Amino acid sequence: MNWLAARWDRWRPLDPVPSIKMKFALLVGLNLVLTAGVTYYAVVLLGWRIRYGMLAAALIVLVVSQIVGHGMTLPLRQMTAAVRELAAGRPVPAVQTNSRDEVGELARAFTAMAQELAAADQQRRQLLADVGHELRTPVAALRAQVENLVDGVRPADGEALNEVLAQVERLGGLLTDFLSLASADGGAQKLNRQLVTVRSVIDPVVAEIATVRPGAAITVDVPPDLTAHVDPRRLAQVVNNLLDNAARHAGDGGNVTVCAQARTPSVGLVLEVTDDGPGIPPEAWQSVFDRFRSGAGPTAGEPRLDGGTGLGLAIARWAVLLHGGTIAVVPADGGGCRIRVEIPGADQDLHRISRS
Structure with missing residues (x-):
């Protein structure tokens, strides 16, 4: 039948x-x-x-x-x-x-819409699960530390308070990342492009990362007179996430290099962040920018991913796309990881300032 x-x-x-x-x-x-x-x-x-x-x-x-x-x-x-x-x-x-005919076109459009809705629903479920997972660990650690302090199990010395502060800062970073991505998804963020010196954006970020992760040596290879027509806040956000990711995986004694240069009017600014860590397998070069892809690290054959909240590289990609640019993992000489950012610009948007 x-x-x-x-x-x-x-x-x-x-x-x-x-x-x-x-x-x-x-x-x-x-x-x-x-x-x-x-x-x-x-x-x-x-x-x-x-x-x-x-x-x-x-x-x-x-x-x-x-x-x-x-x-x-x-x-x-x-x-x-x-x-x-x-x-x-x-x-x-x-x-x-x-x-x-028109009914066939409608049916194909309906099928595509249904598939997109199913994918969005799956992403929503995964997002809720990932958010719960990411928040559970710092909240549990913070609760345990505060309970120890309240019960007198551990004295409220500087070391204990610094650990509590670190957990609070991690929670604050998570909430900031979530709000940034929520604003990005809602289309609420806009660019405030202006002509800025690239070093004026990169140097404060390098100093901040060097303080947070002193084990990795960060080298800056950016001409002091290089300028770009970008949103300085968003560019700093990109550099911060890339450097934090690189310094985390380079580890103590590792080396991280950030370089930038001007090329052509169609590709105004080229920014690269390179580290000598374990690197990322080629099969993970695309998915590494997905949200919540933080993993345990490069051990046991696992690809080296973003780490931390798993949102850093996703936010960096969003900020680059907001500029109309591209971000990708590219082959690194001698191993490690190299991430390249290309932001388009015009002749008047990117030039050299005379040192005179």
């Missing part, structure tokens, strides 16, 4: 017709021809009365219309059932159609 129903659904003789109006015209024409032919055959050749001939013609036309029209309306029925499934929160089956 199911086999017969499947064959019945696949029988769509009018699918090659590119217009729904043309299909209706063909169906009407077919019905007129059938009505005239059956009536003539029944009245003239069989000698039936006209009313019986017309009745037979009407019955045959109804059957033929049902057969031919079934394939025309099947995508609409499938979309109706899919909408009911969508409203009930269940997975939406794909609408199967080979029709080239």
Whole structure:
């Protein structure tokens, strides 16, 4: 029975017709021809009365219309059932159609929309799970430390208070990252482009990262007269996340290099951050900028990812895309990781300031 129903659904003789109006015209024409032919055959050749001939013609036309029209309306029925499934929160089956008319286009657009909604729902569920996971650890650690201080298990000395402060700062960083991405998703963030000296943006960030992660040596290879037409706050955000990621994975005794240069009007500013850490496997070069991809590290064959909250590189990519630029992992000489940022600019947006 199911086999017969499947064959019945696949029988769509009018699918090659590119217009729904043309299909209706063909169906009407077919019905007129059938009505005239059956009536003539029944009245003239069989000698039936006209009313019986017309009745037979009407019955045959109804059957033929049902057969031919079934394939025309099947995508609409499938979309109706899919909408009911969508409203009930269940997975939406794909609408199967080979029709080239407007109904076929609608069915394909509906299928694409349903897939996007399913992907968005999956991302929402994953986001809630990841947020809960990311917040649980610092909150649990902070609670345990505060309880020890309150119960007198540990004296409220400078070391204990610094540990509590570190957990609070981590929570603050998480909330800042979440708010930044929420603003990005809502399209609320705008650029405030201005002509700035690149070193004036990079040097404070380098000093901050060097204080937070003193184990890695950071080298700056940026001409002091290099300028760019960028949003300084967003550029600092990009540099901060890239340097923090590089210094974290370079580790104590590691080396991190940040360099920038001007190239062409189409690619105004090229910024690269390189470290000599374990590097990122080529198969993870694209996914490393996804949200919540922080991992345990490069041990046990795992790819080296962003670490921390798992949002740093995602925020960096968002800030670069906001400038209309690109960010990608590129091959690094001698191992390690190199991330390149390219921000477009015009001739007047990027130039050298005379030292005189």
